[in-house]
Amino acid sequence: MLKAFILRCLACNAGIVSSYPLETLKVSQQTNDDIEMMAGIQAPIIFSSVTNGLRFHIYNTLKSYSFVFALLLAGSVSGILEFPHQSIKLKLQVGKKLVSGGQSIIFFKELFGTIIHFSVFNLLTNEYSSDLEIALYGGLSAVIGMTIVYPYDTIFVNYKINNVEPFLTLTRNGVWKGYIFNLLKTFVGYGVTMFLQSKIV
Numbered sequence: 001m002l003k004a005f006i007l008r009c010l011a012c013n014a015g016i017v018s019s020y021p022l023e024t025l026k027v028s029q030q031t032n033d034d035i036e037m038m039a040g041i042q043a044p045i046i047f048s049s050v051t052n053g054l055r056f057h058i059y060n061t062l063k064s065y066s067f068v069f070a071l072l073l074a075g076s077v078s079g080i081l082e083f084p085h086q087s088i089k090l091k092l093q094v095g096k097k098l099v100s101g102g103q104s105i106i107f108f109k110e111l112f113g114t115i116i117h118f119s120v121f122n123l124l125t126n127e128y129s130s131d132l133e134i135a136l137y138g139g140l141s142a143v144i145g146m147t148i149v150y151p152y153d154t155i156f157v158n159y160k161i162n163n164v165e166p167f168l169t170l171t172r173n174g175v176w177k178g179y180i181f182n183l184l185k186t187f188v189g190y191g192v193t194m195f196l197q198s199k200i201v
Helices: 002-031 042-062 067-094 103-124 131-162 166-171 179-200
Strands: none
Touching (some): 002 042, 002 067, 002 131, 002 179, 042 067, 042 103, 067 103, 103 131, 131 166, 131 179
């Protein structure tokens, strides 16, 4: 079980590295700042590989016992553990002191995103799915989940940097800023991650 967890973390790291320039472009659009291409990558390499690996591990370990419980627990754990990493990454990217708080924004983003992502992936794949199908459906299901929760991402960035309340961000036209870059990042990153997991775990 420990070996499977470590391999999942390594697969997550591969997805992070392969898609991180797109993450930078997304944040650059959200903040209207020029950000160095790999700025802040150490945060997801160290933290997100573990939290994301744990999310996958919880889901894959428990889904045969209770699919709904596996989704809820994986999403909740990710929502709790992702907040420090997201804050550190953003601070390193923009080089500014951030406003405290915002935990609930990340929690619900990760919870709902996980439920949608894994549910769609479960519907699209089966034990006979090819490697190409797993990569394609892994990226596609992640994009669907990310799209539904993307406003949480912009709300978090706007709150942490500019201290703008969530409702104000939602009522402005910029809530989808950076979405195209995040779509590409999510498709590439999770396509790579889920393909590698299917091969090595």
